[in-house]
Amino acid sequence: MASNAPVGKPTDMSAPRLPKVAGIDSTVPAPPHTTAPLPGVPPAAPPSDAALPPGVLIQDRLASWVSDLTTLHELTERLIKTSSLDGALREVLGAGAALVGARRGMAVLEPADGLGPTSTIGLGLAHADLGTIETVPRGSGSCGRLLDGLPETDPTGADPTGADPTGARRPARVPDPIAIRDVRTEEGLDPRHREVAARLGYAASYALPLATEEAGRLGAAVWLYDEPAEPDERRRHLIGLYGRFATEHLARLLQVERARVRVATIAEELLPSRLPRVPGVRLAVRHRTGPQGGGDWYDALPLPEGALGLAVGSVSGTGPSALAAMGRLRASLRAYAVMEGEDPVAVLSDLELLLRLTEPARSATALFAYAEPAQRRIVLAGAGHAPPLIVGDHRTEFVETSLSAPLGMLTCWEAPSVELSPAPGETVLLYTDGLLRRTGDTTDRAFARLHAAAASVPGADRSDPGAVADHVLRALLPEGLDPAVEGEDVVLLAARFE
Template sequence: MSTPQLPKVAGIDPPVPAPAHTSAPAVPPPPSAPGPSSPASDPRVHDRLAGWVSDLTTLQELTERLARTPDLDAALRELLRAGASLVGAGRGLVTLHPDHHDGHPLTVGLGLGHADIGHIETIPHDRAAPGPYVRLLDDLPPEGDRSGRIHPDIPGEDDLDPRHREVAARLGYAASYALPLESAPAPGGEAGAATAAGRIGAAVWLYDEPAEPTERQRHLAGLYCGYATEHLARLLELTRARRTLSGLREELLPGRLPRVPGVRLAVRHRTGPHGGGDWYDALALPEGALGLAIGGITGSGPGAAAATARLRASLRAYAVMEGEDPVAVLSDLELLLRLTEPARTATALFAYCEPAARKVVVAGAGHCSPLITGADRTEYVETSLSAPLGMLACWEAPSVEIEPAPGETLLFYSDGLLNRAGDAMDRSFTRLHSAAASVPRSARHDPEAVADHVLRKVLPDGPDGPEDDDVVLLVAHFD
């Protein structure tokens, strides 16, 4: 039986290899007092060990802070802050390779404004550089070499481009230290071979006076940037996937709102970071009628997006065939949902509008009641309480008829609008009612202005808040 090997701690191999077989334990010799030259009594050894422990503790704390960053922008700013503390610099910037950011370079500064970064961009560009980074990072070593580049005394370096020294003097820095954001070589691969992440960008830190980081500082910064590269690569993939899903969902929703005499429309839609299942629709129907729909389906991600597309396409067909009866439209939709999406439930609200006759017939299935507002009233439409589609063996609920007066506006909204308000549901309803009632008189006849005002009042921090829910607000103003 083999003796278990000693565990590895913080990336350090065990100092003594494990024996190949079990042998009788040897009797240890009696301890002898350490002599003057014994390593155990050398204070330099203790100082070195204490320094290693301090470095490992610092790296652990910094990498944990980086791992807790919620998004790409926060991760880049944490990378700059941590790197500046490791190398003893005051300012810096980081840029990501355009090939890894959908063709758009992403640059973030620490202690540098947009104008400062613009000045740096005017440094002459080396077209033969191994990547289209910020001009200050053109002279990085080729890919596979993660040693970085030091300019310890920019005003005194004769071989630098004069424009580089001019920009440094304008921005007040006299030295720089740049590191590539590149993953470590793959184990067992060829020299210089990189993992899948490869080189995704670079970071540079700036010193106010001529200086350069020590060997220990460069070593720690290199270890930290190696970890940061892997973390940023994962965030880039996640950001790209979310952007793709969000774009797909936007393509599945109406590209433009229909124009029907007597009514004007506006919509505001924000997708949550995980791609929720909220949707809306507006379609022109025969004889000058208009169909308005809003709803949500359980789940998130590509599956929910695909189910939403199928649900919306089916509702359009049912609205064309029997749109005058919103209850029949939702009944057909419920049957389809149970047959094609048995594991999902959905909320929906469909309104059949006849602008010329001032008549709107609404039926809802587990969805929030619409809100009507105008000069003389602001109130919720009393729709009957009903279950979501797919929850009961057979869905049925009566419709309700509304008669909007000239100049009044109907608001259809998703529950994500209420959830992102951050209050309990009853207080969120009250906030939405107050927001609609407080629309300035001069803006009441503009559905776009009404939508913007309501969102500002209900979501003071903006629609892109911390919640994951989608936000949909569909506004119909009757002339």
């Protein structure tokens, strides 16, 4: 395609080039302000020499095109492997630095619609350096001018919002990149801009809008040179092609991130806004959900005569439908708990009947416990759910519950309840299966790891149910729970009895 053809002849200030595909080493040495090319990425070939025979010129030109296309292919392959906005921005900065021949840079994510999220990522710049750059008046800095320049007034006088008199929506105009060859001599720069450049040791910059006509403005990236310089026309062409691809990838990640935030918000709104305060017991909960949203839930409900209802459960499926089903199931359980909470088997039997009649295609697991903190007495029943775990100074053991099918799996559900009496200072852990499955181990191995994690809670943390829950999570999931990674939800409810 003609748009992919390299144009112009690179200047001495451009980044060094690796050997072209024909194996001829570049004779242009690397200037001191440039960075080494990314490892494993074939660089562009050197320009042809007019003195060479025509056949050699054609071969050299073809080799240059192949090298350019290979470079873009390698860089875009790396980019599409990123799954988070910050990761993608870091990849864009690194790839752009190789393409324009710079050593440092920064990328700003600031969608034009104002719905966020926003972030700033640096390459070769410390957090304090980014803060120093942000002290430059927005209208003087290259990033600020690009961020404020879309949409902008079209030279023809057209509406900058992209609308025309007929009401049709036109693509917004994408601003041009901004090159400052020498900060010291560039006209119109704010004195603060020159001061910051001198303090951080950069002399030139090249800023690229992260924007396309379809995606609109998502942000901007700027690369900083240690000496007066600017990329030649060919490198501008390459970074322009890469920038358009990067913007589309960022737009897709932005949609995923916004969807994840909305799902997480809905899930949190369907769960208790705060845990109740009931004499004789202290509560803490840890809840994590995946990007699509799952059906794991928990509840803690004050009941008459100082009693407390504790519940955890999981609805099959993911996404909005699972969240809606989870909300209905939790609301129903609260109603049944108020009416007959002292009998957990009756509560779950009513819940099973409701689920079977209203949502026959869905199943769920649940555990409901009726607790009397003053007497340190708990009566509980489970439907296809993992058994609770008691953690104390003298014991760490699972509660022996009877095996039972999940709700909605049998024509009539019923299983015997279990009664237990926690000792003063002991903590009862209720959790969903996601805690075990997120470990990636087999079921038996996951249970063993959970038991070992609970048994290893430091003595100083045993008095705080939140600290107990945090320790268990760190031990089972040492790398944390990335909310951007699809997988099982995790719920861990801790109740410490005084």
